[in-house]
Amino acid sequence: MTNNGEPRSISRPALKRLPSYLQFLKALHHDGVQSVSAPIIARALHLNEVQVRKDLASVSTASGRPKTGFSTNDLIRDIAAFLGYDNVNQAVLVGAGHLGQALLSYQGFENYGIQIVAAFDSDPTLIGTQVAGKTVLALDKLEDVCRRMKIRIGIITVPDAAAQEICNRLVEGDVCAIWNFAPVHLQVPQHVLVQNENMAESLALLSEHLANKIQAEGIE
Amino acid sequence: MTNNGEPRSISRPALKRLPSYLQFLKALHHDGVQSVSAPIIARALHLNEVQVRKDLASVSTASGRPKTGFSTNDLIRDIAAFLGYDNVNQAVLVGAGHLGQALLSYQGFENYGIQIVAAFDSDPTLIGTQVAGKTVLALDKLEDVCRRMKIRIGIITVPDAAAQEICNRLVEGDVCAIWNFAPVHLQVPQHVLVQNENMAESLALLSEHLANKIQAEGIE
Numbered sequence: 135m136t137n138n139g140e141p142r143s144i145s146r147p148a149l150k151r152l153p154s155y156l157q158f159l160k161a162l163h164h165d166g167v168q169s170v171s172a173p174i175i176a177r178a179l180h181l182n183e184v185q186v187r188k189d190l191a192s193v194s195t196a197s198g199r200p201k202t203g204f205s206t207n208d209l210i211r212d213i214a215a216f217l218g219y220d221n222v223n224q225a226v227l228v229g230a231g232h233l234g235q236a237l238l239s240y241q242g243f244e245n246y247g248i249q250i251v252a253a254f255d256s257d258p259t260l261i262g263t264q265v266a267g268k269t270v271l272a273l274d275k276l277e278d279v280c281r282r283m284k285i286r287i288g289i290i291t292v293p294d295a296a297a298q299e300i301c302n303r304l305v306e307g308d309v310c311a312i313w314n315f316a317p318v319h320l321q322v323p324q325h326v327l328v329q330n331e332n333m334a335e336s337l338a339l340l341s342e343h344l345a346n347k348i349q350a351e352g353i354e
Numbered sequence: 355m356t357n358n359g360e361p362r363s364i365s366r367p368a369l370k371r372l373p374s375y376l377q378f379l380k381a382l383h384h385d386g387v388q389s390v391s392a393p394i395i396a397r398a399l400h401l402n403e404v405q406v407r408k409d410l411a412s413v414s415t416a417s418g419r420p421k422t423g424f425s426t427n428d429l430i431r432d433i434a435a436f437l438g439y440d441n442v443n444q445a446v447l448v449g450a451g452h453l454g455q456a457l458l459s460y461q462g463f464e465n466y467g468i469q470i471v472a473a474f475d476s477d478p479t480l481i482g483t484q485v486a487g488k489t490v491l492a493l494d495k496l497e498d499v500c501r502r503m504k505i506r507i508g509i510i511t512v513p514d515a516a517a518q519e520i521c522n523r524l525v526e527g528d529v530c531a532i533w534n535f536a537p538v539h540l541q542v543p544q545h546v547l548v549q550n551e552n553m554a555e556s557l558a559l560l561s562e563h564l565a566n567k568i569q570a571e572g573i574e
Binding site: 219233243245246287289313327333335339344347348351 | 380434439440442443445451452453455456457459460462463465466468506507509530531533537547549551552553554555556557558559560561562563564565567568571
């Protein structure tokens with residue numbers, strides 16, 4: 135579940151502390167620790183205990199029990215959701231050429247609850263134009279928009295030569311899943327998923343099926 | 355192998371007889387008959403023996419041996435090739451919108467030796483325009499062009515509502531393999547292959563992988 139629909143108020147310093155809470159909680163969880171108290175978190179991260187309680191209360195409805203503390207599981211889930219790490223239903227698209235425009239106009243994604251929320255291009259004649267109700271944005275805003283909107287999925291429909299650079303910039307914007315239409319092998323950090331869409335391979339497959347069928351019919 | 359590169363001269367009546375030769379030869383082959391003489395073919399199809407020899411000579415280099423006759427296998431292969439039944443490397447595209455234009459402009463097909471040789475649309479503003487060096491043709495020429503060029507593969511990139519009608523017309527033009535981008539279930543005769551390309555499903559799959567990965571990392 136993402137909480138994009140219900141923004142909660144949190145101070146900028148608190149927001150910056152959330153990833154370190156998450157990292158610490160995941161380490162605890164990994165070690166089999168099922169609950170944790172605010173003083174333990176505060177000590178480990180060199181923070182004030184009251185501050186920790188306040189930070190956690192602003193992002194999680196998990197309430198610490200007097201003796202056992204907070205459930206690490208619940209805190210991990212709530213902080214990750216707050217940070218949008220689980221935003222798997224929104225994507226940005228880079229490259230608003232024919233294929234990009236076709237994908238932006240495609241209605242079918244909605245059936246799966248997925249939305250392409252922004253499109254980017256480097257072509258000045260495309261920037262500012264509308265495609266299927268979405269304004270094409272300048273490429274220099276890419277990382278910033280991805281981070282601000284907590285986008286985790288990037289769609290690459292740029293020419294082959296530009297694909298790796300765009301991929302790097304998406305990763306820089308915290309995108310961690312790439313749908314790649316450029317017929318190039320993208321280099322990504324280990325935590326990033328890449329799904330390649332090779333159009334030629336798909337048509338070649340049909341051609342091969344047809345060839346096999348013709349041969350089989352000739353032999354029969 | 356197609357013989358598109360080396361057209362051979364054949365009369366129109368002879369061309370019309372070829373499918374019946376092919377049908378008869380396939381039936382023989384199916385019954386285990388490995389060779390057949392011109393008189394047997396002539397008798398079965400109520401044709402003149404000299405005419406049969408002439409027809410076969412114009413499409414096949416297989417020479418009948420004095421006693422055993424022609425190899426049924428060789429004749430089937432050569433007649434099918436002459437009729438272009440084995441033309442698995444050329445396709446036509448119907449629907450020259452964004453997706454159609456993206457596919458027409460796509461360079462990758464050449465790596466697999468496949469070519470989109472013609473594009474069709476019903477939109478008068480598109481007909482006659484050039485996309486990636488190919489002229490968009492009027493839809494009413496579809497069946498005729500497919501038959502004349504012996505095209506067996508059709509690519510459907512039209513709006514959903516038009517997909518079935520276009521499919522029917524491709525089949526009417528002797529196309530027997532369809533690459534379908536419209537998210538509709540096409541009804542086709544049994545001999546026709548359909549490969550559906552569901553873009554939404556593909557993006558949904560990536561979204562699901564991402565969701566699974568996030569969940570797995572939360573638990574680790």
